[in-house]
Amino acid sequence: MTGTEIYKRTPAYEREAREIRLHAPQWKLLLAFDGQRSLSEVALNAEVSFTEALPLTRKFLDQGWIEEQPITLDQYLKRMGARDVSATGAAVPPPTVLHQPEKETAPAPPSAPSPTPPPLPASPAAEKKDESSAAPEKAPAAKPSNRAMRLSAVVDFITSLVGNIGIGQLLVYRVFLRVPPELLLAEDIASVHLVGDTSLIQSEKLQKAIADAVNAVAKRQLPDSVFAPA
């Protein structure tokens, strides 16, 4: 199991659901398998760490409650970021900037690439997610540490709060509307790539601004897994 597998609940699960006895976090994981998201995404969404999710997933498989969901080539390519078959051999240039407003104040060279792996959740199970309708969580999400924040993990976390990737990406946009651009530009972040951004955020001020924005807009606290290991 690598985390990229996609599972869905089975008819056997539907028949046995009323008889099944599991702990709440296990139910959360089991119910998160929707035949759409990968194991990693499901674990992130269910706020179960990947290492906890693996044996549970194995158990669900053994019980016949979930089964792997095959996907088409197009779905696979879309998941990998190449959204059509014809794109597999062609590199696509980034958006061309032909005009820059005069109000810009700081240069913004591209962010440095990072070999960090995809985000894996490590926080305990939390309450049921309800997009952005709930009240903000009380504890501020800022993480006072000298650990770098992985922008890709932040984006993935916010996107995972919504069942639809496109709408989740707009939620990310709304979050970043609340982050002062000058803080981002000071970290050389002129843009956020909504898939696979490699930027690492070192500034605690910017980390706090992002955490606060997530809390204000998405009503969620950032999990510890958005931070790179110390």
Next chain:
Amino acid sequence: MPLHERDIHYFVDVTLAHLNKITGNEIALRDPTIEFQSLVFSAYTGLLHLKGGAEGFVYFTASQQFLQHLHNSHQSRGRITEEDCRDVMADITGTIAHTVHKKFGATLQISEPRIFSTVPDDPIEMPPAVFVQPLVWRKEHAYFVLGLASAETT
């Protein structure tokens, strides 16, 4: 009442649906970005200002070749003129405005489409961030750009 993300996403859906209708579902999406420093303009742009449920703007911007392909897909195969490019862009932007207006009615005021080439005559104020959704068709690029004035949401 500010629009929810799913309502804002309707703009993207409408744009894609219209382009896919013309192209026979050949539009490919690339990964979107959020830009903090600059706006993205290609050769021709159709701009709509928004007020009410969402404050800001949306625009669609495309290369001349992208518009040429669109034009040729349902017109003669001759070389596209500047006027043709503006007409194609006006059609796309007008369709977005019309369809969105039908859905949201008076809760969202949408300006008349403004069509321009290269960069706007009247500068557009850069919001804190813009959402950029790149699209590709026959190796030509276009961009759907959303600029909201604030993060207010329902």
